[in-house]
Amino acid sequence: MSWDIEAPNVVTEARFRELVESGYSAEILCQETAHKKGPSYYGVWIMRVVSDDGVEKLLVTARTRTTHSDIKIREFKTITGIVSFLVGIGFSHADVPLEEGQWTALKLSGSDKGGSD
Numbered sequence: 001m002s003w004d005i006e007a008p009n010v011v012t013e014a015r016f017r018e019l020v021e022s023g024y025s026a027e028i029l030c031q032e033t034a035h036k037k038g039p040s041y042y043g044v045w046i047m048r049v050v051s052d053d054g055v056e057k058l059l060v061t062a063r064t065r066t067t068h069s070d071i072k073i074r075e076f077k078t079i080t081g082i083v084s085f086l087v088g089i090g091f092s093h094a095d096v097p098l099e100e101g102q103w104t105a106l107k108l109s110g111s112d113k114g115g116s117d
Contacts, residue, residue, distance in 0.1 A: 020090070024051050032044035043079075044077060046075055
């Protein structure tokens with residue numbers, strides 16, 4: 001059974017990457033205001049992809065079975081984790097909201113994809 005049939009409003013990392021590469025925006029939503037602890041910032045962020053016509057899909061962790069009870073929204077606990085994830089899917093920059101309720105949208109540009117605008 002595919003994720004799209006079982007839970008159409010969520011995607012795993014591989015599908016998230018495909019959708020961003022095909023033109024969807026990646027949105028970072030701050031769920032818990034960031035705080036500095038040592039040299040790093042900690043908080044809680046989630047991500048979703050959004051199409052130009054408003055279709056939204058939340059990023060979830062990968063599971064071996066595809067039942068609703070196995071679906072868990074992927075949470076990022078550090079800014080470093082967010083940046084590493086974004087770089088891993090092709091972004092050359094990151095704009096991370098720091099206060100609860102804030103969000104930001106990023107879209108791969110031609111230069112992020114290795115081309116030119």
